[in-house]
């Protein structure tokens with residue numbers, strides 16, 4: 564089951580990173596967005612990342628050209644029909660993901676592998692709407708994708724050995740370190756990280772310190788490269804809210820309950836770095 568071509572759905576924060584990483588690793592990639600405008604923004608982000616790498620002498624311009632030549636974009640899902648592997652990176656929403664898989668299932672040949680980059684939604688909930696539950700797996704990358712080494716490979720009860728092995732092999736081909744996880748809400752990292760991020764907002768809400776001091780406390784006191792509030796803005800407050808709601812719905816534990824301040828910021832469109840304002844203003 565050799566993977567040569569990759570289709571990516573969504574060219575936001577994660578999708579654009581997955582496209583960039585796949586093309587750098589030698590795969591042909593086609594990415595689908597919902598509009599030409601979003602597509603241009605996502606592809607523009609990749610171009611400027613590569614441009615920066617050339618300017619810093621980390622890549623020569625021939626390599627840059629070669630990588631860009633492997634990437635194409637579309638707004639038509641049907642253009643992904645020839646891909647060996649399709650990785651979904653659309654907004655964290657169960658219905659949207661199910662709808663996307665249902666449509667793709669009718670478009671793609673039976674041997675195409677489907678992989679979700681969801682932060683929290685179990686694979687079986689997505690795979691069930693397709694006729695390829697054996698060829699459905701989770702590939703959960705981390706932000707920024709070209710830099711972060713980890714990928715969680717999530718194996719549903721129905722995932723075949725071949726599909727699981729192909730996913731592990733794809734992760735290694737992209738020079739990532741894969742870890743395996745059973746098909747549970749939030750997997751490994753978000754199960755542990757989400758309560759911590761939500762607690763940081765609760766600490767800010769309670770007025771125990773300024774945002775800057777909370778972040779400095781965790782960076783200098785615990786050796787974290789980023790403070791929790793900076794990290795929230797980096798991940799996207801809307802995405803963290805969606806993850807918290809999915810995890811609270813599943814576990815009904817107070818540590819997964821979204822704080823009021825998070826709900827308010829998202830309602831006001833303050834989603835973090837991607838909108839220019841979140842906990843901080845950029």
Ligand SMILES: NC(=O)c1ccc[n+]([C@@H]2O[C@H](COP(=O)([O-])OP(=O)(O)OC[C@H]3O[C@@H](n4cnc5c(N)ncnc54)[C@H](O)[C@@H]3O)[C@@H](O)[C@H]2O)c1
Pocket residue numbers: 572573574575576577578595596597601651652653654655656659663680681682683703704705706797798799802837
């Ligand atoms: N932000 C993170 O740090 C992070 C990390 C790991 C995984 N994830 C997961 O990755 C997924 C995407 O998150 P993100 O942070 O990139 O969000 P984002 O908001 O930056 O990007 C989502 C993109 O999906 C596009 N989209 C929506 N519906 C679509 C459709 N039907 N077809 C094609 N594109 C569509 C949107 O236009 C948007 O550009 C989510 O499931 C999220 O939980 C996020």
